[in-house]
Amino acid sequence: MIEQLLNRLNALHPMDEQLTGRIKEVTIISTYPAKTYLLRDGQICDRACMVVKGLARAYYVNEDRDITSRFMDEGFIITSWVSYYHQQPGDEFIETLEDTTLACIRYNDIQQLYKDYPIFNIVGRKQTEYSLYTSEMRTRMLRKQTAKERYTFFLQNHPDLLNRVTLKHIASYLGMNEETLSRIRSQFRKGTD
Template identity: 40%
Template structure:
């Protein structure tokens, strides 16, 4: 918990009252790998902070040749925040899965608790805005890279962003995230080594 509070304090200096409130409401959970934090149809009600582990967001492709295939949208790891953005903020059923790829530990607060923090502590609004900006920019960069870069460039960017990914994430999920086949990913890895 203190790791999370220190990270929040680095975004925006927070009062003792905010820190004490966070200590009271933050909920710690440990999960084993393959646990889903969210599945399609559920409403995302928790904002998570990853203390330990790697988590991926994915959805199932539909239509044409993509019927039922998994498409990995993102990977997050220690010191990252995760939510299903549309489901959490719009209070509607999710369309994606959020799954632990390793045994992990997360801290979370509910949607209602987050809204109460915003009402009770105006300074927390700044934290929320800065975190939202950070993750929106990361999401936009990820989308641009997938649309505008060739497979070798996407591969190199992923290695820069997440250097130990091959030790922590199965190849099929990395290939899915990059939008390439596992065979193409193996060729790219071979060319780089």
């Protein structure tokens, strides 16, 4: 399972054996059942994890509505970025949607890896760039696209999640209510606009 994490990190930037050995030493493998909260509003996110197997979602609550900010399946990094980077309590929840196995490294261990292995700074920067890119793409989608275009975006970028995520969570992620999503899905099935 650690090999999957190392493959993911090496894909960002090649790492030497000494660094990969140290990553193996500090990585913690944990399995959680579906509907487990990995992080709650008000907690400090003290680790970054890669999903080895399973699925989770990040969301926040606004006026008694939960708003999904992202889904994280196999190969994706799970963390609450604002809380993690600033080591302050966040306003985000992270919940497993399926039985989920994670490969995690604690914040302090990652900071030590940055200090001891300068090449790991490149790995971290590239992961941050990727996370920023995906966040920006979602922000643009929500601001510039119609509800139908947002659903098309979801189909193109997350087709594997359709059968793994409830319509309620998909609608929340796309910034629409369930009724609108159901209507759009019906139009897609009929092949109409």
